[in-house]
Amino acid sequence: MILLLQYTLIFASVLLLVALGGCFSEHSGVINIGLEGIMVMGALGGALVMKFMPGDTSAFMMIITVVLAAMLLGALYSLFLAVASINFKADQTLVGSAMNLLGVAGATVFVKAMNTAENVDNVSSTIQYINAKKAFLVNIGGFEFNWFMLLAVLALIFAYITLYKTRFGLRLMACGEHPQAADSVGISVAKMRYAGVLISGALGGLGGIVYITAGVSEWKFENGVAGFGFLGLAVMIFGQWKPIRIALAALLFGLFRALSNVYSGIDFLNAMNIPSAVYNMLPYIISLIVLAFTSKKSRAPKAEGIPYDKGMR
Numbered sequence: 001m002i003l004l005l006q007y008t009l010i011f012a013s014v015l016l017l018v019a020l021g022g023c024f025s026e027h028s029g030v031i032n033i034g035l036e037g038i039m040v041m042g043a044l045g046g047a048l049v050m051k052f053m054p055g056d057t058s059a060f061m062m063i064i065t066v067v068l069a070a071m072l073l074g075a076l077y078s079l080f081l082a083v084a085s086i087n088f089k090a091d092q093t094l095v096g097s098a099m100n101l102l103g104v105a106g107a108t109v110f111v112k113a114m115n116t117a118e119n120v121d122n123v124s125s126t127i128q129y130i131n132a133k134k135a136f137l138v139n140i141g142g143f144e145f146n147w148f149m150l151l152a153v154l155a156l157i158f159a160y161i162t163l164y165k166t167r168f169g170l171r172l173m174a175c176g177e178h179p180q181a182a183d184s185v186g187i188s189v190a191k192m193r194y195a196g197v198l199i200s201g202a203l204g205g206l207g208g209i210v211y212i213t214a215g216v217s218e219w220k221f222e223n224g225v226a227g228f229g230f231l232g233l234a235v236m237i238f239g240q241w242k243p244i245r246i247a248l249a250a251l252l253f254g255l256f257r258a259l260s261n262v263y264s265g266i267d268f269l270n271a272m273n274i275p276s277a278v279y280n281m282l283p284y285i286i287s288l289i290v291l292a293f294t295s296k297k298s299r300a301p302k303a304e305g306i307p308y309d310k311g312m313r
Contacts, residue, residue: 017206018039019250020155021202029305030085037102037104038099040103044221062136078198081099086197086307136148193308237298256282
């Protein structure tokens with residue numbers, strides 16, 4: 001049961017970070033379908049730091065640099081969405097879909113080129129971080145605490161306070177609800193939407209590095225992130241774009257995802273002889289069921305996905 005709790009919390013942390021990222025973007029009025037690609041880029045940034053940082057780097061410095069690299073690369077990659085949707089009024093769904101494809105392909109090509117440059121016989125898209133990963137783990141009575149779990153909680157607090165207790169958050173949500181009204185009182189809709197997308201990219205990138213370090217010490221980038229970007233969007237919708245509800249939804253989805261890792265250690269589940277593929281599909285099946293029953297009652301920001309032109313009234 002300790003292992004189930006451990007995996008539930010780490011996968012919930014991933015989903016929470018990604019869903020909060022989508023929440024910021026959509027509250028500003030921009031649909032971020034590209035979270036999958038952003039996660040891959042964030043994972044790449046963090047993995048490269050873990051690969052090339054000196055072996056004697058302190059745990060604190062390792063955590064800080066990995067987190068910053070993942071967030072920075074995620075934010076930079078999200079600029080594709082910001083520029084295309086805000087400046088060029090492109091279809092946000094199509095841009096996000098293209099970002100997902102480009103993220104996996106770009107990371108795969110880059111890692112393969114890097115590995116080939118180091119060893120001509122190594123054409124894999126894999127980065128190892130066996131020793132560096134230990135900096136994030138603390139063993140507490142058999143429970144493997146990951147510092148990323150704490151970061152996810154801090155991100156939740158940050159999101160709640162920022163959205164509901166600050167002028168910036170209220171302005172951001174105004175741009176997603178009624179951009180014309182926000183513009184009429186002097187709020188720059190474009191700047192607020194850029195801010196929302198960049199925060200989304202930073203949190204999504206952080207979610208990416210958390211995902212690839214959950215239980216493994218290397219990652220093959222051609223595998224992407226197994227649809228966790230879309231699961232994050234499902235968590236966001238189920239959570240009604242509200243941080244606290246998103247956290248509860250992330251725990252639910254994280255539990256079902258964790259079962260695929262630990263079901264063999266739970267006697268009554270193991271005795272049922274259910275194929276492992278079923279457990280692997282559980283989070284996605286649950287997301288379809290949940291969205292089928294809740295999507296009609298979902299209340300998304302009114303201006304979500306609608307490009308804003310200053311001349312619109």
